[in-house]
Amino acid sequence: MILDDFITITPTGLYCVYGDFYLDPQQPVREAVVSHAHGDHAIGGSQNVYCTAATASFMKHRYRKFAAVDFYTKAYHETFKIKDVAITFFSAGHILGSAQVLMEFQGVKYLYTGDYKIEPDATCEPFEFVKADVLITESTFANPDTKHPSPDDEIKKLNETSLNIMLGAYSLGKAQRIIWLLNEHCPTRNVMLHHSIMPFVKIYEDYGISVGNYKMYDRKVMKNNHENQVYIVPPMVFHSYHKAINVVRAFASGWKNLQQQNGISLYISDHADWDAILETVKEVQPKQIWTLHGDGKQLKAHFKDQLEVKILND
Structure with a gap:
């Protein structure tokens, strides 16, 4: 059963109560799972930071000794647990080291994309499509009128x-x-x-x-x-x-x-445009879509009567 409160938005950031950790927190926390090293997703000062090795390197440069108390670097496809939530990183194709975060709990798979793009980029790992029950996607450019040029x-x-x-x-x-x-x-x-x-x-x-x-x-x-x-x-x-x-x-x-x-x-973007988001939904095959980082209203209208779309940042 999909848990509606598996991920909630708090003043500190996205919180998973079942694992007692934050995704890309905006304030220092005890347990932080960081998708990538851009400043609006990765801040310094947390106790335990779980991320890819490249993300840790970028954070250490940007924040020096205040990057984190401890880093736990994980490879793509390596599964680890925080409390009862199993977590696996998959490439997000956004920048070097960027990761989608697959979280499994009580038989349900929740996929947090972080920022992502699906088009080829020689300077970072290619995006990976991952099956999940819930797709928690950024919606920065979730507008049918937005199509990124080559x-x-x-x-x-x-x-x-x-x-x-x-x-x-x-x-x-x-x-x-x-x-x-x-x-x-x-x-x-x-x-x-x-x-x-x-x-x-x-x-x-x-x-x-x-x-x-x-x-x-x-x-x-x-x-x-x-x-x-x-x-x-x-x-x-x-x-x-x-x-x-x-x-x-x-x-x-x-x-x-x-x-x-x-x-x-x-016009060179490192985010998914409308067509890329739809392609991701098609490949992930989620039962529900939860949107973040943008306006999810047009996705909600597009999938009306097909898929439940929940706008987390409403």
């Missing part, structure tokens, strides 16, 4: 200009994917990175992921060469240099509002 086609837009480009990208996950795409599809470009992105790239390389050629940002290179330079910067730097001259601005994101006032729109 990332290959999007990055090729940069070939339409020879001018230097300031390219905004999140330091973890997005930046590494963009470096790889630039190397693959824009080979004439000299890729330079903001210093804050470099440690995350090194961790990727430590885990055997080759993102291609890049260099640390050199102001003289950018100043003396007005063509074929791409400078990848984190969001705060990108927005602080809104009056930068002699560069074309672009920001790699699925969000339309982040494309405004830029010279080139760059």
